Amino acid sequence: MPVNLRIPKPEELLQVGGVKLGTARANIRKPDRRDLLVVELEEGARVSGVFTKNRFCAAPVLLCREHLKSGGIRALVINTGCANAGTGEEGLIRARKTCSELARLLDCKEEQILPFSTGVILEQLPADRIIAGLPECLSNLGQGGWFEAAEAIMTTDIQPKAISKEIEIEGKKVRVTGIAKGSGMIHPNMATMLGFVAFDAKVSQKQLDDLVVEAANASFNRITVDGDTSTNDSFILISSGDSPEISGASFEKLKQAVIEVSVFLAQAIVRDGEGATKFISIGVEGGKDDEECAKVAYSIAHSPLVKTAFFASDPNLGRILAAIGYAGIEDLDVDNIQVYLDDVLVAEKGGRAASYREEDGARVMKQDEILVRVVLNRGEKRTTVWTCDFSYDYVRINADYRS
Amino acid sequence: MPVNLRIPKPEELLQVGGVKLGTARANIRKPDRRDLLVVELEEGARVSGVFTKNRFCAAPVLLCREHLKSGGIRALVINTGCANAGTGEEGLIRARKTCSELARLLDCKEEQILPFSTGVILEQLPADRIIAGLPECLSNLGQGGWFEAAEAIMTTDIQPKAISKEIEIEGKKVRVTGIAKGSGMIHPNMATMLGFVAFDAKVSQKQLDDLVVEAANASFNRITVDGDTSTNDSFILISSGDSPEISGASFEKLKQAVIEVSVFLAQAIVRDGEGATKFISIGVEGGKDDEECAKVAYSIAHSPLVKTAFFASDPNLGRILAAIGYAGIEDLDVDNIQVYLDDVLVAEKGGRAASYREEDGARVMKQDEILVRVVLNRGEKRTTVWTCDFSYDYVRINADYRS
Numbered sequence: 023m024p025v026n027l028r029i030p031k032p033e034e035l036l037q038v039g040g041v042k043l044g045t046a047r048a049n050i051r052k053p054d055r056r057d058l059l060v061v062e063l064e065e066g067a068r069v070s071g072v073f074t075k076n077r078f079c080a081a082p083v084l085l086c087r088e089h090l091k092s093g094g095i096r097a098l099v100i101n102t103g104c105a106n107a108g109t110g111e112e113g114l115i116r117a118r119k120t121c122s123e124l125a126r127l128l129d130c131k132e133e134q135i136l137p138f139s140t141g142v143i144l145e146q147l148p149a150d151r152i153i154a155g156l157p158e159c160l161s162n163l164g165q166g167g168w169f170e171a172a173e174a175i176m177t178t179d180i181q182p183k184a185i186s187k188e189i190e191i192e193g194k195k196v197r198v199t200g201i202a203k204g205s206g207m208i209h210p211n212m213a214t215m216l217g218f219v220a221f222d223a224k225v226s227q228k229q230l231d232d233l234v235v236e237a238a239n240a241s242f243n244r245i246t247v248d249g250d251t252s253t254n255d256s257f258i259l260i261s262s263g264d265s266p267e268i269s270g271a272s273f274e275k276l277k278q279a280v281i282e283v284s285v286f287l288a289q290a291i292v293r294d295g296e297g298a299t300k301f302i303s304i305g306v307e308g309g310k311d312d313e314e315c316a317k318v319a320y321s322i323a324h325s326p327l328v329k330t331a332f333f334a335s336d337p338n339l340g341r342i343l344a345a346i347g348y349a350g351i352e353d354l355d356v357d358n359i360q361v362y363l364d365d366v367l368v369a370e371k372g373g374r375a376a377s378y379r380e381e382d383g384a385r386v387m388k389q390d391e392i393l394v395r396v397v398l399n400r401g402e403k404r405t406t407v408w409t410c411d412f413s414y415d416y417v418r419i420n421a422d423y424r425s
Numbered sequence: 426m427p428v429n430l431r432i433p434k435p436e437e438l439l440q441v442g443g444v445k446l447g448t449a450r451a452n453i454r455k456p457d458r459r460d461l462l463v464v465e466l467e468e469g470a471r472v473s474g475v476f477t478k479n480r481f482c483a484a485p486v487l488l489c490r491e492h493l494k495s496g497g498i499r500a501l502v503i504n505t506g507c508a509n510a511g512t513g514e515e516g517l518i519r520a521r522k523t524c525s526e527l528a529r530l531l532d533c534k535e536e537q538i539l540p541f542s543t544g545v546i547l548e549q550l551p552a553d554r555i556i557a558g559l560p561e562c563l564s565n566l567g568q569g570g571w572f573e574a575a576e577a578i579m580t581t582d583i584q585p586k587a588i589s590k591e592i593e594i595e596g597k598k599v600r601v602t603g604i605a606k607g608s609g610m611i612h613p614n615m616a617t618m619l620g621f622v623a624f625d626a627k628v629s630q631k632q633l634d635d636l637v638v639e640a641a642n643a644s645f646n647r648i649t650v651d652g653d654t655s656t657n658d659s660f661i662l663i664s665s666g667d668s669p670e671i672s673g674a675s676f677e678k679l680k681q682a683v684i685e686v687s688v689f690l691a692q693a694i695v696r697d698g699e700g701a702t703k704f705i706s707i708g709v710e711g712g713k714d715d716e717e718c719a720k721v722a723y724s725i726a727h728s729p730l731v732k733t734a735f736f737a738s739d740p741n742l743g744r745i746l747a748a749i750g751y752a753g754i755e756d757l758d759v760d761n762i763q764v765y766l767d768d769v770l771v772a773e774k775g776g777r778a779a780s781y782r783e784e785d786g787a788r789v790m791k792q793d794e795i796l797v798r799v800v801l802n803r804g805e806k807r808t809t810v811w812t813c814d815f816s817y818d819y820v821r822i823n824a825d826y827r828s
Contacts, residue, residue: 077757078750078775108746110760110776143743144777253747326729330820340546343511344656347481354480357513372481373513374547414820417733 032169036186039222040064040262043167048155051103056174060159074255080107107253202287220260241288297415310401321349329412337383430696435572442625443467443665446570451558454506459577463562483510510656605690623663644687700818713804724752732815740786
C-alpha cells in the first residue's frame, strides 16, 4: 500500500478557471475503467512543458514538443494503457490522428492539441478506441473533473495523486491544482510519470517556461523508484485566466505554490512507488557542488541492496556506506563523513560511530518515513532526493505487468 | 537455483605446484561451516592483484595493497562471515593482528601475508576466532584442497565456484586453477567477489601485473548482478613453480588459459547471482567506442524493469528499448538500431520489427540462457556483459541476509 499517501476528497481539488476536464471509459486496455482524459483550455491559456530525455522518446512526446512551438494550445488528450513508445512512424501517425480528431470536435487546429500516452511500450496505439471515447470525454467536460482526471491517468498506480493550493495574489484568490501518475520506471529526467499543474493566473510565456523547469528540478527530477527513465515522461504547466500578467513578489508567491504542488505530486509518486512500504528521503550536505551531492544521493537511492535492507527494516548501514563509496567521487575522504539515520549518528571516521547502538538504528528503520543524512564535510552544497524501498511486490508487479 | 552452474568434482580441480590450501571451521559467523582458508605459497611465488574502487574499501584491501608493494608474499588468509569493512582504525588493527599471527605460525613477516574478508559490513572482525582457527587450517594444508577452499569462501553463494585448465607449454604441463565467491553486490570494478587464480608457471612480475588487469577486464569487470560495487572485491593471480620465466607465444597461451578460467569464474558468479533464474548475455556492437557500448550494455543490465521482465519470461521489449534510450548517448539515432533476442530480430526503425512475432520472443524468453544483441550501427566497437534476472528471491535473500 502507498506510504502515507492520502487520497484527496474530490471536493478538495479546487477548480481552476479556464480549465475543464472530461474523462471516458474507452476500453483502451482494460474494460470498465476510466482510461481517457481530455483537458480543454480557454483561449489565451499558456502552456509549457518538460519531457523525457530518453532517446527512445514516445510519439506523443515528439508531437508535444512540435505543437508547443506553435503555441495556442487548446486541449490535452491523455490515455493510459498504451504508451505509444517504440512504435516508429506508425506511432506518430496514430498520435496525429487522435489530435486531429479532437481538433475537429473542438473546432481548432491539430497543432493546438497536446497528446500524452502512458502504459505498455512497443505496442501500437489503439487510436480507434481513443477516438471513439472522445465524445464521452467532451460530454462531461467541467471544471470539477480533477479527481476523475487523476484516476483516468493511472497505470500501476494504486491511488490517484492530486492536490490543490489556494493563495491570494493582489487581493485575488488564485488556485493551483495538479495531478500526476507514475509509480514504476521512475527516475530523474524523468519518470514514467505524467504531471499536469494548472493555475488561474496569467504569467508570461517566458516566466512559464522558466517555472516549469524550476518546478521539475525541485520535484519530479529528484525522485527515483527504480532508476529507469521512461520514454513518455511529461510535466506540463498551464497558466489560464484573464488577469493581467503578474510579476515580482506576486510571481514569487505563485512560484512557491507551484513548486509545493509539484513536490507533493513527485513525492506522491514515490509514496505509491511499485511495492513501496517506506518513504525514504536522502539528504546529502557539505558537498563541493550540486553534482557530487546528487551522485551520492542517487548512488544510495538506486542501490538494490540498500533498498532491500530498508524493506527488511534492517539497519545494515554498511550497504549505505558502500553506496557512498562507489558514487564515483574520486577524492572522497571516507574518514571525514558522517551518516545519520534521522537523528541517530550511525557512521563516522570510516566506520560505525562509537555512540551508535543497534537498537537506535533498528528503531528508525522500523518507521515508514526515514531520513538518511550524509554529511560530506567538504563544501557548502546540499541536495535531497526521495525514494522508496524495494520489496517482493516490486518484483511481482513488474513481473506480472503485462499479464 | 544457480543457472547451469556445474559443481566441480573435487578431483577435477588440478593441483598447482607450490600452492597449498587448508581450511577450518572457525565459527566466525555460523557454526559448523568452513569459513576460514589459508593459502600457503612456496618461496619465490609471485602475486599480483586488483581491488575494489569503492572509496569505503575494507581494511584487508588496504593491507593487501600495502603488502603487495613489498612483495615476497608467502600466504593468503581469507575469512567469510565478516567483511571487515567500514570498521575504521580498529578494523586495520584486527586485520594486522590476523596477519601477524599467521606470519608467526609460518615463520615469515606480517608483510608477507595477504588478508581477505567477505561478509557483513560495518561489524568488527572477530580476529580472535580467526586466529584460533589458523592452526586447523595449517594442519590440513595440501595441494589438493581447492574444492574445500572454494566452499570456505562462500557467503550467500549457493554453489562453490572453481575450475581448472591444463595446458602444455614448452613440453611441460601447466595447470591453472581458480576459485571465486560472490553472488550479490556484483558490479564491475568490481563485486563482492573474491577470485584467486594460480598457475604453476613462472612469469615476470610485470607480466603478472599486466595479466591480472587484462584478465579482470575480460571477466570480473564485465558482470553485474545488482549494480552494487562492494568494499572488498579482490582478484588475485599467483604464479608459482621453479621453471624459467615464460614469454612470447608460451605466455600468450598461458594468458588465454588464465582469461578462460577467469571468465568461467566471473560467469559462475552471475549464474549463482542472488535469486537468479536466468543467465543473460548482453552484447552491444557497432558502437563508436568501447565506452558507449558499455554504457548501453550496463543500462540494460542494470534496469530492474528489464530484469523483472526476464524473470517473468515476458518479452516486454519496450523496457529494453527504454534502457537503451536512457543510456546517456546524446546523439543516438534510435531509428538506426536493431535489437535481437538470440536470433530473433525484435526491434528496428525505432519500433517493433515488422517480422517480429510475439511467440518468437516468448520462445527465447523462456530459455534459461538468453542473448540480448544490440546493433548500434554507428561504429566498429563491441562489448559483452553478463547479468541475471531479478526475482522474488533476490529480495528475500537481501532482506533476510543478516537475520
